[in-house]
Every structure is written in structure tokens, then in C-alpha cells.
Amino acid sequence: MARGIPPLRPGHELQLLEGSREFFPALVSAIDASRSEVLLETYIFDFTGSATEVAYALERAARRGVAVRVVVDGFGTPELPPACVARWDLAGVQWAVFSRPGFFGLLMPGQWRRLHRKLCVVDGEVGFCGGINILDDFHDPNHGELASPRFDFSLRVGGPLVAEMRATMHRQWSRIEAIGQLRKARLAGALGFVRAVANERRGHVTPPTHSDPNARAALLLRDNLRNRAVIERAYLRAIGRARSEIVIANAYFVPGGRLRRALVKAAKRGVQVKLLLQGRYEYFMQYYAARPVFGVLLAAGVQIHEYAPSFLHAKVAVVDGRWATVGSSNLDPLSLLLAREANVVVDDARFAAHLRERLAYAMQHEGKRMEASEYERRPPLQRGKEWLARMIMRIALIVQGKTYR
Known part of the structure; x- marks a missing residue:
């Protein structure tokens, strides 16, 4: 490993997905097949067009007892539609917002440190990583309808990296929850939550997905x-x-x-x-x-x-x-x-x-x-x-x- 760059490891099954027209069906299919857990992080979650299919899949998973956790960025997704929030809350989808901008917005130090990554892990077995937000290819929040689809890619991953993706998403969720409790002056409860999540991670072992040993990834x-x-x-x-x-x-x-x-x-x-x-x-x-x-x-x-x-x-x-x-x-x-x-x-x-x-x-x-x-x-x-x-x-x-x- 050179200067902090993790080594490439074998044993990965990789699928390139272009645009939401390929990414969303693969994501929805994985969520609909979930048995225990769905973790999703995105900068933008826009409830327009085909993106609603992802929102509905998360709702379906939560209704059948799957633990569903969604994190959105507070600047990229300043608001979630009340009707969608109500549906998620009723179904049991857990969701959180990373770093809501304050009164002065991005003028304050630290406010440009956004959660820009786009990750999803299903049952600790299938992962997604790329540049595609939960945003329809033909829609832009600032420019409206697009004549041609946005050009972007994501990656469906099976193999050892999925466990790393799951671990980092659990850490992010625990930080958000702990900060929320600290802001409510419940320090003891926050520390207890962090310990509980840490114990949960230590007790969960995800078997690696067996795949083409020639596909090395980090x-x-x-x-x-x-x-x-x-x-x-x-x-x-x-x-x-x-x-x-x-x-x-x-x-x-x-x-x-x-x-x-x-x-x-x-x-x-x-x-x-x-x-x-x-x-x-x-x-x-x-x-x-x-x-x-x-x-x-x-x-x-x-x-x-x-x-x-x-x-x-x-x-x-x-x-x-x-x-x-x-x-x-x-x-x-x-x-x-x-x-x-x-x-x-x-x-x-x-x-x-x-x-x-x-x-x-x-x-x-x-x-x-x-x-x-x-x-x-x-x-x-x-x-x-x-x-x-x-x-x-x-x-x-x-x-x-x-x-x-």
C-alpha cells in the first residue's frame, strides 16, 4: 500500500451502470430482494420521475420488516417532500440529514464539507458506488426537464468491498445520530448509541461474495x-x-x-x-x-x-x-x-x-x-x-x- 492508498483485492463481481435508466432498475431490484438491511447515502434525493421508484422500493422493504436507513446531504437535499416523509415514517424507513446549513449557509466555515458520496449496500452482499444521485436522468432541480439524459455512471459491486462500504455507512449513521442527540443535550444517550452501534458492527460478519478472482478492486x-x-x-x-x-x-x-x-x-x-x-x-x-x-x-x-x-x-x-x-x-x-x-x-x-x-x-x-x-x-x-x-x-x-x- 503506497501513501495510504488501499491495495487492490481480488474476488469482485463488477457491473457498470450508465445513467439512472440502468442504475435505478438494478438498485430497485436489489432493494426488492433485500431480506434484512438496506443502507443508502446520496447527495440529492429528488422525488421526481423515475427517482420515485427508488423511494417506493425503500418503502416496500421497510414494510416487510427490512431495516432501511437513508442519509441525504443537507445542502444537496434541503427538503424532503412532506407526503413522501409521511409514507416513509409510516412504513418505518429511518432517514437522516447530514449537516443542514445554518442561517448563514455556505458562508460559515465547515459548511462546504458536504456528504457527496453515493453509496448503497443491500444485506451486506451487494453494493453500489458511483456518481449518480437519486435523480431522474431527464430532470434537473435547477434547469427543469432535459432533452437528453444526464451522462453519469455507477457501479454494482459484489465481493469484499461490500463489507467496507457497509462499515463506513454504519459509522456515518452513528455519527449523525450521536450529533443529533448531543444537540439535544442527551450526552449519555448519544454515547450509549455509539457503543451499541459499535457492538452491532462487531457482531455482524458478512460473508464475501464469490466472483471472478481476476477483478481486483479497492x-x-x-x-x-x-x-x-x-x-x-x-x-x-x-x-x-x-x-x-x-x-x-x-x-x-x-x-x-x-x-x-x-x-x-x-x-x-x-x-x-x-x-x-x-x-x-x-x-x-x-x-x-x-x-x-x-x-x-x-x-x-x-x-x-x-x-x-x-x-x-x-x-x-x-x-x-x-x-x-x-x-x-x-x-x-x-x-x-x-x-x-x-x-x-x-x-x-x-x-x-x-x-x-x-x-x-x-x-x-x-x-x-x-x-x-x-x-x-x-x-x-x-x-x-x-x-x-x-x-x-x-x-x-x-x-x-x-x-x-
Whole structure:
């Protein structure tokens, strides 16, 4: 294990799922087959369109006696619809909100440390990890109906990593419950709850799922304690070892100096570096703050393709046709310095080829390649917006006590 990056372990069955149209049916099927426990964490839980099928599946599971726990982020999901909450409460779905923003919202230190990971574990046997929120592909909370589906991926996992996913979700639930009780000045009850959950975890042993021993994988969990840089380090190591090709699809791509230099060095030593990035305006800061870094990348020979049909929300990569990652972490300071994220890293040629094929198709048929000459001719107004977006991002990081290098 190098610099805190967990080793890849064999024995995993992996299935790539594209968009909610593939992810939701697989998720609902697993929940409907659950016997004892369903754990789900998501940044956004939007009760619109096909996302309601997931909500109903959770309700059905709770009604037949399955322990169902749902955690949503307090900024990504500021409110749950009262009618849905009433149904969940009646069915016995346990749900909690991670870090509700206070009166001053994201202006307060610590409030950008969001729960951004998207995880689900069913019966300790099947896990899901990726970038897809519980949000219909054709719906956006800010932009309304979409003409084309959002571009994103999740991963269905069977094998040893599922136990790790379950353990981290139980820890997160116990923290939320304990903090809630502490705020109500019930310190003794909170400590008792933490001890009870710890005992429950120690007493539960989940047998690993037997699967293809050639599918090696590792779970990377970024937090603000011991694992602050694990996802960035995994990217840096894969990029540094690349010999032929690096393909990255990332929604909010604002790499720091280390990642930029790694990509430039790879391109200069002859590696084909291809980026598939957000081509449609979604959020001002993330859209414009990314653009100032494009110049140095284009000058080094990095290919930049902007996804055109809809919003690109993917956070995936393939290196040398074998190393791959699927997860929730963007390559920007909000993900790499502040948010709780979860990525799965895979070493498997068949899986990597499948993901690479989809990204290659998107770059060729659904994206527009950026030309260096066109980039240099962008108008002064756009350059001004880029400067403003970068300043907003820097100020936000300063408020949170962070610097991005």
C-alpha cells in the first residue's frame, strides 16, 4: 500500500451502470430482494420521475420488516417532500440529514464539507458506488426537464468491498445520530448509541461474495481526517504510471497544480491524454473556474472534448486500458479538499475496456473537441467571468481554511 492508498483485492463481481435508466432498475431490484438491511447515502434525493421508484422500493422493504436507513446531504437535499416523509415514517424507513446549513449557509466555515458520496449496500452482499444521485436522468432541480439524459455512471459491486462500504455507512449513521442527540443535550444517550452501534458492527460478519478472482478492486473513501488525499493520490499514481493512454470524464474539472503537472508530463512523454468535460453551462463557479487551466493542457497536447447533448455528471477514468475508477469525486477543490467522497478503483481489462468504449463514443459522437486556437480567441467577457469564478472559488476555500495546490 503506497501513501495510504488501499491495495487492490481480488474476488469482485463488477457491473457498470450508465445513467439512472440502468442504475435505478438494478438498485430497485436489489432493494426488492433485500431480506434484512438496506443502507443508502446520496447527495440529492429528488422525488421526481423515475427517482420515485427508488423511494417506493425503500418503502416496500421497510414494510416487510427490512431495516432501511437513508442519509441525504443537507445542502444537496434541503427538503424532503412532506407526503413522501409521511409514507416513509409510516412504513418505518429511518432517514437522516447530514449537516443542514445554518442561517448563514455556505458562508460559515465547515459548511462546504458536504456528504457527496453515493453509496448503497443491500444485506451486506451487494453494493453500489458511483456518481449518480437519486435523480431522474431527464430532470434537473435547477434547469427543469432535459432533452437528453444526464451522462453519469455507477457501479454494482459484489465481493469484499461490500463489507467496507457497509462499515463506513454504519459509522456515518452513528455519527449523525450521536450529533443529533448531543444537540439535544442527551450526552449519555448519544454515547450509549455509539457503543451499541459499535457492538452491532462487531457482531455482524458478512460473508464475501464469490466472483471472478481476476477483478481486483479497492474502495477509496475521502474524508477530512485520515483520508484527506487518498483519491487525488490514486489519480496521481495512475497518471504517473501511464504509458499509452489516459481518458478522464469529469463533471467539474478544476485540477490543482499537482494534477495539472501530472497530466502535462504524461502528454509530453507521449501518452495520449483525453478529457471529456462539461460542455453545457450548469453552475457559474464550476463552469467558468475550470476554463483558465485549459490553456496549459492544450499547449501540452492534451485533448479536451466538451460533452454536448446534456449535462455531464460523470466522475470516471481509464488508464492504459486496465486501471479504471468510478465514483463521486470531481477533480476540483470542493471534492478533493472538502467533501466526503467514495470511488472504486478497478484493475480489470474487460471492465476498463467497457468503460473506455463508452467514453470514446461520447468523445467522438457526443462531444466537440476544443482547439487551442479557438480557446485563445475567447472574448474578454468570458475571460472576465473566468477570473470572477476563480476568485469566488478562492474566497470560498479561504473561508473554509483551505488552499489548493
